[in-house]
Amino acid sequence: MSRRASIRIAAALAIALAAPACGPWLYAASTAPPGAIADLDTKHAQAYLTVGAVMAFECQDGGPCRHATARSDDDGIAEILPAALARLEPHWIAGQQPAAAFVLIGHAPGKTTVRVRSKDGDVDLRVTVLPATGVAAR
Amino acid sequence: MFKECSPADAGCRRAAPAAPLAVGSRLRPDVQVDVAGSVMPVIALASSRPEVVDVVDGAMIARAPGMAAVVIATPDGTVIDFQHLWVADADRLVVERPSPLGGGAEEIVGPLELVAGESVLLSSTLLGGAQRLAGDGGATWTATACDGCGEVVALLQDGVAGRRRVVARAPGTARVTVTASGVTATVDVAVVP
Numbered sequence: 001m002s003r004r005a006s007i008r009i010a011a012a013l014a015i016a017l018a019a020p021a022c023g024p025w026l027y028a029a030s031t032a033p034p035g036a037i038a039d040l041d042t043k044h045a046q047a048y049l050t051v052g053a054v055m056a057f058e059c060q061d062g063g064p065c066r067h068a069t070a071r072s073d074d075d076g077i078a079e080i081l082p083a084a085l086a087r088l089e090p091h092w093i094a095g096q097q098p099a100a101a102f103v104l105i106g107h108a109p110g111k112t113t114v115r116v117r118s119k120d121g122d123v124d125l126r127v128t129v130l131p132a133t134g135v136a137a138r
Numbered sequence: 139m140f141k142e143c144s145p146a147d148a149g150c151r152r153a154a155p156a157a158p159l160a161v162g163s164r165l166r167p168d169v170q171v172d173v174a175g176s177v178m179p180v181i182a183l184a185s186s187r188p189e190v191v192d193v194v195d196g197a198m199i200a201r202a203p204g205m206a207a208v209v210i211a212t213p214d215g216t217v218i219d220f221q222h223l224w225v226a227d228a229d230r231l232v233v234e235r236p237s238p239l240g241g242g243a244e245e246i247v248g249p250l251e252l253v254a255g256e257s258v259l260l261s262s263t264l265l266g267g268a269q270r271l272a273g274d275g276g277a278t279w280t281a282t283a284c285d286g287c288g289e290v291v292a293l294l295q296d297g298v299a300g301r302r303r304v305v306a307r308a309p310g311t312a313r314v315t316v317t318a319s320g321v322t323a324t325v326d327v328a329v330v331p
Contacts, residue, residue: 033222036205052187054207054220081209083217086173103217105186105209132204 023061024068024121029101030056037130038106047114047127049078049106056083059100063091065118068100074112078127079105106130156272158224159191159200160264162319163273166197169210171218181218184209190225200225200273228264228271231323233316235260249326252291252306261301262316262323274299275318281327283312290329 025042032038036050040057049055059065070080083101091097104114106129114125159165171178183193187206192199198208202225209220234243235258243261252258264271279302283290287310294303304314306329314325 033205033207036222050205052190052204052206053222054186054209056217056220081211081215081217084173084212086175103209103220105207107186 022121024059024065024116024118024123025061026116026123026125027058027060028055029058030054035133040125045123045125047104047125049104049127049129051106051109051129051132053106055104055106057102057104059102059116059118059123061118061120063094064089064097065100065116065120066091066094066097068102068116068118068120070102070114070116072112072114072127074110075107077106077108077110077112077129078114079107080114081105157270158226158266159198159273160228160266160271160275160319161200161203161225162228163200163264163271163275164197165200165273167208171210173218179212179218181210182213184211191223198223198273203227226266226269226271228266228275228319228321230265231275231277231316231318231321232263232265233260233314233323233325234263246325249328250304251328251330252304254306254309254329254331257294257303257305259296259301259303260314260325261298262318263300264319264321277316277318280315281312282315284310287311291327 026040026045027042028040033053036053037048038053038055040047059068072078072080081103083103085099085101087099088096089099109129109131111128114127116123169181185191185193185206185208190202190204190206192201205222205224207220207222209217211217233246235246237244262277264275277300279293281291281293289307290310290312292305292307294305296303309329309331312327314327316323
């Protein structure tokens with residue numbers, strides 16, 4: 001095997017290994033209410049939510065994730081619903097696509113996973129619903 | 139509230155409480171959604187925390203102090219919008235009357251003096267600390283006249299919750315008592331000939 005071919009194979013392997021680390025990515029699309037938490041860590045696919053708080057997020061992978069769906073492992077802890085943003089966004093290969101948005105609702109303290117599936121790939125969002133604090137706890 | 143819709147969002151124009159709801163109160167929000175290319179879809183409201191704010195027959199019922207979100211969704215569960223809101227205990231009730239100059243109401247801070255046959259419109263507002271609270275607390279209004287005075291004032295409903303028209307019937311004194319969400323306010327009324 002030539003040196004050039006070896007380099008090509010190594011590069012292909014590197015790309016293949018790196019591929020799972022690529023998108024889709026989940027981005028927060030709303031802010032937390034005062035006194036509560038509603039954070040989404042895009043890089044680590046983690047969300048923290050105060051019980052009772054609601055957070056919107058979008059699935060992106062070079063544009064809106066196509067044909068995106070989501071479900072929660074435990075609706076009693078965190079419920080996930082599709083959201084309508086009535087907006088189109090450019091996708092890197094598919095042209096204008098509807099925004100792939102969801103709304104996460106914190107129902108009870110605990111941990112669960114929201115599984116987002118799309119034509120552009122999948123991502124599992126680890127969700128922690130925190131007990132209410134301060135005025136939200138009363 | 140509901141004034142922060144992004145132009146890129148569903149274009150919501152929503153009427154909802156501009157203050158925390160008083161525990162025990164009820165408020166029916168006027169939800170209007172403008173979606174490009176569509177008339178307003180069929181919507182339903184749901185609460186993220188029914189023990190704090192429950193939704194019954196389209197009205198929000200404030201159950202206990204705390205924070206919750208009301209989600210506006212289509213019947214198939216697609217969320218169009220959501221709004222966080224708070225519920226607080228009421229610690230004071232004030233009786234007010236519409237300002238003759240318009241643009242609000244004036245708190246009744248002393249006795250009312252009315253001429254027999256005169257009437258005045260009064261309303262009640264719940265407060266939590268320095269803050270006005272939203273929602274209809276289901277106020278009850280009663281009037282008690284001085285001993286042996288007969289009917290000094292009459293309290294007439296005018297069709298709006300939390301509001302009464304006080305009609306001076308005959309000379310004497312009376313006390314109007316308003317109770318809502320566990321707090322009470324009184325107004326002394328003197329009717330002169």
